[in-house]
Amino acid sequence: VECGSKALHSGTFGGIVHEPLLDLIALLDSLVDSTGRIQIPGIYDSVAALTEEERKLYESIEFDLEEHRNNCGVKQFLYGTKEEILLHLWRYPSLSIHGIEGAFHEPGIKTVIPAKVIGKFSIRQVPHMDLLAVKKQVVEHLEGVFSKRNSPNKLKVSMPLGAKPWLADVNDLLYKAGRRAIKTVFGDDPDFIRDGSTIPVARMFQSVTQKSVMMLPIGAADDGEHSQNEKISRHNYIEGIKLFAVFFLEISKLH
Structure with missing residues (x-):
């Protein structure tokens, strides 16, 4: 949202100009409600329906809500059951607001009205x-509110x-090889999950090669991707090396 060609002093111009930051905050506030539901008309219309077979997958996954909440460092989640958390984490759309560019954000006081602000979500x-x-739905909604x-x-x-959404076939031979490799190295059967990651190359590889593509992560839920203290445990790193070796062995048995 852009107001003018330069920033203004609020003591001199506050109350007589249409401040862009107020417009932007109103726009961002219109995107999602306090329950996490996206408020953009039509956004849920094309979301794939939840089948009973898929629902059972979420019921069987071992997932400790309290442990996950503590790892996140938050007081409360939007939902109270394991199934609701996993469904909204993995298979329903979500909207997150990431920041505002152009607004004063450093420590201290600066009574300035920015000329231009950019909201990112x-x-x-x-x-x-x-x-x-x-x-199209997002643009029409924001223009309507504005x-x-x-x-x-x-x-x-x-x-x-x-990036377009990507969904793999977990019954493919590649995934069966991965399941056996994980069982061999870690001693447990893996859970097949979805995840929100901006990795458009996965879908691209699958589309171009017409071959199965698999994500085989060796991280943990508390690794803190993109945060200040992103990590990977030494245990997972070492066991991950073994996992890929066994995985390649299992793949060789398919041919």
């Missing part, structure tokens, strides 16, 4: 959402990055 894509349709504010400021909505 992402929407998790899930089967069978269409990227272009979602973009028009109701009767603001003379300029609004521009853009999507610098977009």
